[in-house]
Amino acid sequence: MTTTHDPVAAAERCTPAYRRNPHPVYSALREAAPVCPMTPPHGVKTYLITRYEDARAALSDPRLSKDMYGAMDAYRRIFGDSSVALDDNMLNSDAPKHTRLRKLVNSEFTPRRVEALRPKIQDIVDRLLDACPTGTPFDLLPAFAFPLPMTVICELLGVPPKERSLMQELSTTVAQTGLSEESKRAQQQADEDFHAYFTELIARKRSKPGDDLLSALAATKDGGLTENELVSTAFVLMFAGHKTTAYLIGNAVYHLLANPAQLRTVQKDPELIGPAVEELIRYDSSVESSTFRYSTEDMEIGGTRIPKGALVQISLLSANRDPLKFENPDEFDVHRQGTAAHIGFGHGSHYCIGAPLARLETQLALSSLFRRFPKITLADPQAEPAWMEVPFPAFRGLTNLPVVLQPAAS
Template identity: 65%
Template sequence: MTHAATPGDSAAAVAEGRPEFRVDPHPVYAALRQAAPVCPMRPPHGVETYLITRYDDARAALADPRLSKDMYGAMDAYQRIFGDSSVALDDNMLFSDPPKHTRLRRIVNSAFTPRRVAALRPRIQRIADELLDRCPAREPVDLLPRFAFPLPLNVICELLGVPESEREQARHWSATVAQTGFGPEARKALEEAEGALRDYLVELVARKRAHPGEDLMSALVRAQDEGGALTDHELVSTAWVLLFAGHKTTAYLIGNAVHHLLAHPDQSAAVLRDPELWPRAVEEVLRFEGSVENATFRYAAEDVEIRGTLVPKGALVQIALASANRDPAAFGEPDRFAVTRADAGSHLAFGHGPHYCVGAPLARLETRIALATLFGRFPHVAPVTPPQEARWLAVPFPAFRGLAELPVTLDPSPLPDDRNSRD
């Protein structure tokens, strides 16, 4: 495969999401780390952007208060990228700075404490088992729609109190929002999906207010009613970010994990021999091919110098987590997938600093259970097509790194020593 040879061409490959780049972005990121670690580029949305690719720079930028997340501070740029309709869904902790971010995050944190997440283990296990019960054995099945997506979707919907009959429609709207494009048709589809989601969540909030339950949405409504902790916009927007981030990224992470375990049979064999390796295997997948390729955008609230490059006030800053996690300055043999790796835990897949992913413990648990259950029940799971022919998402200026499909055959035959333990 031929990759761009100059920093400008490499930056264009990233910004445009060129097909060859989507198949394997890592050589391009490696070239940028060497030649232009803080690289100016102009994505299809037309807003001046600087791409950060080295680990140390990325880690520092993720916690730098001069790089703002407040969408209202960059409203012109924000609207050029996402359109006017997105504002109603993005008034949340993901697009805010302290003290607002601190207040919103504190309200949500209580749902994702280690104790609360651990209590979800039996329910996650049941969902995983039920989904695999419905998958055919010894014939092709696409694990993305049959397993990887419905597992975290059902978990987060149960947490939020979204009825089972409404979950597929919510997933469809979320998928449309995730496939943001910049042409008129894509923009129209995006606006329609955002409007439908907003209306649905407003109506769901009204239901929870009238008939509260023990779910997280009811707790958010109570927080608003009792202390005015959330505005109406913040309440709806917080529900949206939890729904979206609570399933999309984990679904792609599960898919990426299965793909690389199948592409590296020596590594899947190692973890099947020793199920205690599953937590380390999850960390290695997060480092090697995490589902969030680029952190959500930041903008320079003032002139900021990063590694000798001046990022002017008002410019957007994109942090390539996928590149930082393959930086040889941070990880030994970074392009080698190894479930026994000792340094994988320092990855930036969940970010760093104030915006470190609040749902990281849940994502880890869901992925660990998904993998241990899948490979425990079907130790001879096999790809339908060679791993090198995998189809990856093709989106402009990628935020996510995930597969478009994951066709496999599920063989329940036990291993020779019947070693099919689960997590």
């Protein structure tokens, strides 16, 4: 197990042991250094916030800017010369620009549009499960958890089926958080390819609109999105809209299989799927930390002084296990009271715009999987789960999830 006597070193080195189980390290940080300056492998000093109350306050603190143009040097040192054009969206802006962009997207990405996708999502889930083998071990991630959200986000945006493998390929390259020059060059190329693809797709939507979200966004007129904002918004929805949900489905299936009593509880009462998904997001979600913010003035959080211009990251994973907020936080309990207070989807003006879609997809995926295959097991229940290694905490997800499905009647 990762040493916890020096939690700062353990967290900043992001060792495999830490990746396997970061929770003891976060627990030590919450106790000893809840707002902790550290230098992760990307080399840029970052203040990491780990307590729930500090985290929630920081997520909506206007002194912490999301407009990365203001911290370009730090940003470039971490990500290289990736296409800044793709960052022209709500995730990387402050009010009033953020308010304008978010309002425009909200006007089309409505709960109604999400609910209208329900039969389509169910159909995609059913087809993917039809194609899964039974009675033999296979990896559930590439067979189910990954293609589901990718297909759904392409349906939502109106990416034609033949072009979806390109989206998959480019997203995989962009998601690589490798810090080598080669990795950064590949990411930059993928960013440029994304930009070119969405520019061309938007032109197609303008000449021949469909009933998809991108056509609707492209049609907003006066005061609408600029061309570059539109391309960048398509990118952020595509990118944020599938890896997050795919990793969550993987983490959720793993924890339910590793906790059979909890799984049986959900199987006996299908109404529990909603609360179970919330508890899974609190317990071990796919977005470990917030995106970067930087301080626009000297400030203090949780008693720690943060100088103007410093990078700040908020550990959502840690905040959601804070015992000052959640009783017995390391226990996974689908009947837990107060789970809804988790900040797995963030908080404040940047609260995840895709949360209703992510919830719907995860609920349909889990209910269908466990209904159709009630005897699903981990292929090797004794094996350590293979958590992804990243040079700084952003996503938390498995690299593979071998399972065995037995048909219901066997």
